[in-house]
Amino acid sequence: MLHLNYSFVAFLITSLKIKLFVVQYIRNYGEDMKKEIIINSDNLMQELGEKIGRLCFPNTLITMEGDLGAGKTTMTKGIGKGLDIKRVINSPTFTIMKIYEGRLTLYHMDVYRIDENSGDDYLEEYFQNGGVCVIEWAGNIEGMIKDNHMKINILINKDNSRKVIIEGNNEYERIIDKL
Numbered sequence: 001m002l003h004l005n006y007s008f009v010a011f012l013i014t015s016l017k018i019k020l021f022v023v024q025y026i027r028n029y030g031e032d033m034k035k036e037i038i039i040n041s042d043n044l045m046q047e048l049g050e051k052i053g054r055l056c057f058p059n060t061l062i063t064m065e066g067d068l069g070a071g072k073t074t075m076t077k078g079i080g081k082g083l084d085i086k087r088v089i090n091s092p093t094f095t096i097m098k099i100y101e102g103r104l105t106l107y108h109m110d111v112y113r114i115d116e117n118s119g120d121d122y123l124e125e126y127f128q129n130g131g132v133c134v135i136e137w138a139g140n141i142e143g144m145i146k147d148n149h150m151k152i153n154i155l156i157n158k159d160n161s162r163k164v165i166i167e168g169n170n171e172y173e174r175i176i177d178k179l
Contacts, residue, residue: 032151032167033176039162045071046078048164048179052150053082055175056104056132063138063145066154071162072136073110075152079134080106091136097123105131112137150175 039045052062056079064072073091080089085102092098092110100106107126124144127133138145150168157163168176 032169033173034165034167035176035179037164037166037179038157039071039164042071042074045074045162045164046081049075049078049080050082051078051179052175053079053132055178056083057171058104058130059128060104060132061127061146061149062132062134062152063149064134064136064152064154065139067156070154070156071164072152072154075154075164076106076108076134076136079132080108083132097126105129107131107133108136109134110136111140114140148172 037048039048052075062079064075066072073089077089080087080100080102083100083102083104083106085100085106087100089098089100089106089108092108093112096111096114097107097109100108107129109123109126111123123141127144127146135141135145138151148170150166150172152167153165155163155165166176166179
């Protein structure tokens, strides 16, 4: 059975300009809550990440997918800001993981270069380590990731805006609902 919540348009004021921020809720019975958001700038991507970061709780697990340059690390920078992290956050592409201290510890992983057979299964211990785990290119280690997590997929639109699809269940519905 398909349940559609109301689509709505919210206006976000940024740098004295009004930006259109389109959000759509889609919910199928028994499935994860899903929200789609159109983002028109890096600043708005970071602001969305910051909102997510403020709502994170211990053992938050966020998986991210999207093409190169889609905005995964940009969003993670915002999540870090929402966690009160003061250090500069950048991509851990070659180091696999970077750890940042804030209100909750951020474990930022980029698993683009690994897979389930690469011997990096030690990463799993960080999923339940009391912090927030953000995994870019999470599809590469899909078998290591538990069912209960927030999924973020960032698509690049033809006009160079981004369509951010956020899905989750259980405690992650509270975060998605407040975005």
